[in-house]
Amino acid sequence: MAYTKRFDGRKFDETRDIKAEVGIIPNADGSAMFAFGDTVAVAAVYGPKIMHPQHSQDPKKGTLRVTYDMLSFSVPERKKPGPSRRSQEISKVTEWALSPVVNLDEFPNTVVDVHIMIFQANASTRCAGINAAAIALAHAGVPMSDLVSSVSVGKMDETIVVDVIKEEEDYEEGEGATDIATAFTSNSGKLTLLQLDGKISPKKLDEAVEKARDACKKIYELQKKTLKEAKE
Amino acid sequence: MISNLTKKRVHDYLLEGKREGRGLLDYREIEIELGVSKNAEGSARVKVGKTEVVAGVKLDVTEPYTDHEDEGTLITTLELLPLSSPRFEAGPPKIEAIEIARIVDREVRESKFIDFKKLCIKKGEKVWGIFLDIFSINDDGNLLDAAGIAAVAALRNAKMPKYDEKEDKVEYGELTNKGMPLNKETPIILTFHKIGNKIFIDPGQEEEKASEGRISFGFLDGNINACQKGNDAPLKLEELSEILETAEKKAEEMTEKIDKAIEKALKARENRK
Amino acid sequence: MSEEREKVIPGEILETGEDWLPGEGTRRDGKNIVASRFGLKEIQNRLVKIIPLSGVYIPRRGNLVIGVVTDINFSGWNMDINAPYTSFLPLAECPRFFNKEDLAEYFDIGDMVVCKVKAVKRKGVDLSLKSIGLGKIEDGMIVYINSNKVPRVIGKEGSMIKIIKDATKCDIVVGQNGVVWIKGKTAENEMLAKETILFITGKSYLSGLTEKVQEFLSKKFGEKK
Numbered sequence: 001m002a003y004t005k006r007f008d009g010r011k012f013d014e015t016r017d018i019k020a021e022v023g024i025i026p027n028a029d030g031s032a033m034f035a036f037g038d039t040v041a042v043a044a045v046y047g048p049k050i051m052h053p054q055h056s057q058d059p060k061k062g063t064l065r066v067t068y069d070m071l072s073f074s075v076p077e078r079k080k081p082g083p084s085r086r087s088q089e090i091s092k093v094t095e096w097a098l099s100p101v102v103n104l105d106e107f108p109n110t111v112v113d114v115h116i117m118i119f120q121a122n123a124s125t126r127c128a129g130i131n132a133a134a135i136a137l138a139h140a141g142v143p144m145s146d147l148v149s150s151v152s153v154g155k156m157d158e159t160i161v162v163d164v165i166k167e168e169e170d171y172e173e174g175e176g177a178t179d180i181a182t183a184f185t186s187n188s189g190k191l192t193l194l195q196l197d198g199k200i201s202p203k204k205l206d207e208a209v210e211k212a213r214d215a216c217k218k219i220y221e222l223q224k225k226t227l228k229e230a231k232e
Numbered sequence: 233m234i235s236n237l238t239k240k241r242v243h244d245y246l247l248e249g250k251r252e253g254r255g256l257l258d259y260r261e262i263e264i265e266l267g268v269s270k271n272a273e274g275s276a277r278v279k280v281g282k283t284e285v286v287a288g289v290k291l292d293v294t295e296p297y298t299d300h301e302d303e304g305t306l307i308t309t310l311e312l313l314p315l316s317s318p319r320f321e322a323g324p325p326k327i328e329a330i331e332i333a334r335i336v337d338r339e340v341r342e343s344k345f346i347d348f349k350k351l352c353i354k355k356g357e358k359v360w361g362i363f364l365d366i367f368s369i370n371d372d373g374n375l376l377d378a379a380g381i382a383a384v385a386a387l388r389n390a391k392m393p394k395y396d397e398k399e400d401k402v403e404y405g406e407l408t409n410k411g412m413p414l415n416k417e418t419p420i421i422l423t424f425h426k427i428g429n430k431i432f433i434d435p436g437q438e439e440e441k442a443s444e445g446r447i448s449f450g451f452l453d454g455n456i457n458a459c460q461k462g463n464d465a466p467l468k469l470e471e472l473s474e475i476l477e478t479a480e481k482k483a484e485e486m487t488e489k490i491d492k493a494i495e496k497a498l499k500a501r502e503n504r505k
Numbered sequence: 506m507s508e509e510r511e512k513v514i515p516g517e518i519l520e521t522g523e524d525w526l527p528g529e530g531t532r533r534d535g536k537n538i539v540a541s542r543f544g545l546k547e548i549q550n551r552l553v554k555i556i557p558l559s560g561v562y563i564p565r566r567g568n569l570v571i572g573v574v575t576d577i578n579f580s581g582w583n584m585d586i587n588a589p590y591t592s593f594l595p596l597a598e599c600p601r602f603f604n605k606e607d608l609a610e611y612f613d614i615g616d617m618v619v620c621k622v623k624a625v626k627r628k629g630v631d632l633s634l635k636s637i638g639l640g641k642i643e644d645g646m647i648v649y650i651n652s653n654k655v656p657r658v659i660g661k662e663g664s665m666i667k668i669i670k671d672a673t674k675c676d677i678v679v680g681q682n683g684v685v686w687i688k689g690k691t692a693e694n695e696m697l698a699k700e701t702i703l704f705i706t707g708k709s710y711l712s713g714l715t716e717k718v719q720e721f722l723s724k725k726f727g728e729k730k
Binding site for chain 3: 029030047048049050062101103106138139140141142143145146147186187188223224227228230
């Protein structure tokens with residue numbers, strides 16, 4: 001049973017409707033929302049500011065610190081508020097996905113806090129979070145060499161699809177579903193996030209990452225437009 | 233950190249009854265949006281000026297408490313997210329968050345806003361359990377009152393999910409048309425702040441820090457269902473009398489204002505569908 | 506400030522060719538001049554640079570700043586000047602004799618002080634009071650704005666701030682760190698000055714800002730009558 005038609009009728013290489021908005025949290029130095037259809041992420045940036053406690057300070061350069069979490073009611077079965085093993089891992093890989101473009105050499109002993117909150121979840125939440133965070137970091141005036149754009153790709157049985165939804169994550173026919181999260185530096189196209197679970201051949205994975213890179217170009221265009229149209 | 237100067241300035245101006253763009257007993261504009269998360273049974277985003285909170289309702293089938301065998305249950309939580317202000321840190325809720333959640337919980341419960349008996353499925357065995365979770369999104373003062381509004385709006389927005397009794401499973405994502413069993417009257421929380429001999433409501437961030445004392449009331453239909461005197465400044469009995477007199481009038485006005493905002497949001501929600 | 510400047514984002518190619526020179530907020534990448542931060546693109550002859558719209562205050566030697574005392578030790582005051590660096594005002598940088606025994610008598614924790622940036626070192630910022638018009642703020646109102654908007658509030662050769670001062674009859678000191686001190690005769694005047702400053706910082710970078718501000722002020726005075 002090949003996966004010939006997507007559950008929501010999209011083309012295989014098509015993302016859901018993507019939306020972005022900048023400057024949504026007045027207290028933050030920079031903030032943004034990014035949505036893949038029903039998956040909505042909000043990011044707020046504070047800093048650079050002096051790092052406390054002092055023993056965590058890096059005298060060579062500033063530190064990027066990401067926290068990712070979900071609103072308890074963003075998922076069908078209530079998530080207990082507060083960090084989990086899952087959210088802590090995602091926080092870390094998000095940090096790794098963003099830090100290659102963030103330049104904090106000028107700010108020794110400081111920290112830039114990026115807080116990501118998922119408001120509504122239908123898969124690909126870490127990717128939406130990374131896209132929102134990249135816009136928010138730029139909006140906050142943090143020195144950056146590039147933006148980061150992120151998307152999930154999946155392998156449904158033998159078929160590669162872009163921007164996976166929950167129903168697809170749960171696909172069980174044939175080889176079942178392989179869910180792959182990716183992120184790239186937006187212009188130079190270097191990989192900054194790669195995670196997967198499922199079953200896939202190395203060759204097929206290479207193909208999937210290519211497709212993800214293509215999809216990220218469209219995501220970057222939206223990130224760019226959103227920042228250019230910012231009301232400050 | 234608030235400087236001595238700003239504290240003094242805000243203090244002096246409030247004493248003179250002067251406030252930026254409004255009077256001592258004027259509330260900022262209230263904006264409500266419903267259904268902010270599709271995965272919640274009910275949800276609301278509330279803005280009071282630049283202060284913003286979201287609240288969500290999740291329902292589950294659970295066992296009743298042994299002393300209330302035929303009543304549904306309610307758990308209210310609030311998190312002051314680091315995303316919403318540089319003064320909030322990550323980690324388990326601190327006393328400020330716990331206090332707000334407790335006051336909102338008391339008002340919702342004691343005002344009999346929810347008819348818990350109607351949330352009983354099988355006496356002594358199965359009842360609906362309500363999780364009411366509130367999060368701060370931007371703090372510009374008066375999160376407590378805003379949390380109260382968001383809680384009520386989210387409950388009004390909520391629809392009961394489908395429950396498969398045979399399988400004993402809640403089918404999330406499939407909401408019925410049935411709303412929650414709620415009182416027609418709206419409970420509200422109204423907090424009064426004191427500076428010298430002046431009282432004021434709905435403080436901004438700087439005003440909240442300069443406040444010498446606060447007292448919060450939960451009101452429904454002219455009666456007080458919950459109250460909390462906060463901060464360590466004592467209150468003279470004459471001051472309490474004055475606040476109560478003002479509170480009665482102001483509560484009526486605010487209930488009307490909040491009702492209207494919820495009505496408007498419900499209509500906007502209908503039109504979007 | 507006549508033309509509308511284009512907003513650019515990190516990683517964006519600003520100009521291509523060996524003739525261009527990378528200025529502040531940009532870098533050379535092969536033939537291209539690329540943006541290293543979010544802001545407004547500006548070209549001065551062959552120099553391509555970015556005017557920041559957001560971001561923290563970066564202290565420079567000689568800057569006039571307004572800070573708040575966060576701690577006191579035996580040799581001076583720790584200050585918060587809204588910058589991501591520790592800042593210190595040493596007793597030795599005070600122009601008159603201070604009794605070392607009780608520094609809190611001069612500046613207590615939470616007090617606001619107008620200072621000058623004496624030196625910016627890797628480990629922090631040294632402040633000084635050795636200049637005219639520096640010292641503790643005793644009265645008035647403080648407004649916080651983004652430090653990148655300070656030039657806009659001051660205007661060309663101080664033209665904008667003069668308009669606000671004249672209209673509101675307030676004394677206004679704009680710290681380069683985005684902390685603004687307003688002192689007027691009445692609360693209303695101070696609040697109007699604050700409102701005007703926030704009006705300026707809230708507008709996007711538009712031409713004819715001076716006219717817009719004058720319009721704003723005359724409208725405000727119209728309301729009062």
